[in-house]
Amino acid sequence: MHNCPKCQQNNIVKAGIIKERQRFLCKDCNYYFTVKKLGKKIDDYYVTKALQLYLEGLSYREIERIIGVSHVSISSWIKKYNISRPPVSEFHTSYKIFKQNELIDYMKVEDNLKGSGFIITEFGDKYMVIKWERFKKP
Ligand SMILES: [Zn+2]
Known part of the structure; x- marks a missing residue:
């Protein structure tokens, strides 16, 4: 495991990949850093x-x-x-990426939930909502 290069603690989580390098977030000091290239693996x-x-x-x-x-x-x-x-013809997909508090606010609004199935997936230190909406008939 890695330590934060800034505060030397090891309270870190994966936070996405930037240019094929693993990015981490230090939960103690909120510092983002990357480590060596991931290569093929x-x-x-x-x-x-x-x-x-x-x-x-x-x-x-x-x-x-x-x-x-x-x-x-x-x-x-x-x-x-x-x-x-x-093939999908009746539906189109859209997505949004939220922090946890933003996700909660989004879920509070019923119109955001109605009429579309959706999934929530964890994404680094954020959450991604993928919505399935039926194309509206003209
Ligand atoms: Zn740190």
Whole structure:
């Protein structure tokens, strides 16, 4: 395990990947830092997360932007695990990323919940809400 380079404590959590480097957040002093390149061995956590987002209807570029892993890697995982998604015509997907207090505020508003299924997934030190909304009939 790593120690925070700023305060030397080891109360740290994973907080996403930046340019293929694992990023950490120190919970004691709120300092973000990265460690050496991940190389070929990218944490299974991010592979699973990328495949999950792909199945939820996000594009390679969107997943790249969110997770910080190149779309080339994402595309290779999708081939490797032979993932295919069914065509979606009636629904479109949207997502938002919240801090915990923002998530609670969002959930308090019933209109945000009604008429769309959604999932919440942990994302680094934040939470991601993925919504499924039916395309409105004209
Ligand atoms: Zn620290």
